[in-house]
Amino acid sequence: MTYENMFSALGDSTRRQVFEAVADRPRAVGDLAADLPVSRPAVSQHLKVLSDAGLVVCRAEGTRRIYAARPEGLAELRTWLERYWSDALESFAAEVNKGRDA
Amino acid sequence: MTYENMFSALGDSTRRQVFEAVADRPRAVGDLAADLPVSRPAVSQHLKVLSDAGLVVCRAEGTRRIYAARPEGLAELRTWLERYWSDALESFAAEVNKGRDA
DNA sequence: ACTTACCGTAGGTCATGACTTACGAAAATA
DNA sequence: TATTTTCGTAAGTCATGACCTACGGTAAGT
Numbered sequence: 001m002t003y004e005n006m007f008s009a010l011g012d013s014t015r016r017q018v019f020e021a022v023a024d025r026p027r028a029v030g031d032l033a034a035d036l037p038v039s040r041p042a043v044s045q046h047l048k049v050l051s052d053a054g055l056v057v058c059r060a061e062g063t064r065r066i067y068a069a070r071p072e073g074l075a076e077l078r079t080w081l082e083r084y085w086s087d088a089l090e091s092f093a094a095e096v097n098k099g100r101d102a
Numbered sequence: 103m104t105y106e107n108m109f110s111a112l113g114d115s116t117r118r119q120v121f122e123a124v125a126d127r128p129r130a131v132g133d134l135a136a137d138l139p140v141s142r143p144a145v146s147q148h149l150k151v152l153s154d155a156g157l158v159v160c161r162a163e164g165t166r167r168i169y170a171a172r173p174e175g176l177a178e179l180r181t182w183l184e185r186y187w188s189d190a191l192e193s194f195a196a197e198v199n200k201g202r203d204a
Numbered sequence: 205a206c207t208t209a210c211c212g213t214a215g216g217t218c219a220t221g222a223c224t225t226a227c228g229a230a231a232a233t234a
Numbered sequence: 235t236a237t238t239t240t241c242g243t244a245a246g247t248c249a250t251g252a253c254c255t256a257c258g259g260t261a262a263g264t
Contacts, residue, residue: 004115011110023189042223044242063231063240069190078183087125088171144253146212165210165261
């Protein structure tokens with residue numbers, strides 16, 4: 001939901017792998033854990049963090065829970081990025097000029 | 103440098119404030135600390151993390167160190183974002199169709 | 205040379221979080 | 235109903251990291 005949650009969620013390597021996997025295609029928890037070096041409960045916890053951050057959504061299919069990436073989540077990240085990217089460009093250009101003076 | 107470093111760097115609230123401040127305009131360490139609720143050494147440590155992540159650069163001006171945002175850093179983040187955003191769009195569309203079947 | 209301003213790093217404390225095993229709940233199956 | 239499958243959560247361990255104070259080092263001013 002917040003930038004805080006999103007960035008810190010994607011800041012963990014294992015958790016980013018989980019996200020990238022479900023972004024590739026929706027998967028169940030057990031399937032995700034099978035392709036990762038951590039236990040299934042660990043994957044569950046990572047998915048909860050990603051879900052709280054608004055980066056994934058969940059759908060029940062029998063006893064299985066199918067997780068999928070949530071595009072709106074990345075869209076929010078993109079909003080932040082676009083803003084500070086233009087800021088960074090301007091301030092960096094000014095910095096280069098300052099450097100020329102000195 | 104790596105996505106790992108970038109996301110985890112921006113995942114901390116205080117550190118993201120530091121980055122946003124220098125993105126607005128280049129600043130010295132003491133000036134940054136004056137506007138933040140943490141000590142100056144803490145700001146120094148955050149700047150080191152941001153620097154290792156390739157998100158900021160530094161320039162000496164007398165005893166002062168002027169830090170500025172590094173646009174190429176955000177550009178890398180954008181590359182990641184664009185890729186997984188399109189992935190997420192496709193997988194999410196497929197997910198919606200699956201949901202319709204069930 | 206001495207003092208002042210500004211900064212990075214070392215060392216230590218404390219909270220956060222990533223991971224594990226154990227357990228309980230819900231749905232399909234027989 | 236009993237069993238199996240799949241999953242989330244609780245409880246505990248251990249490493250990471252965010253923060254502080256103290257210290258040392260460099261550049262400018264007197």
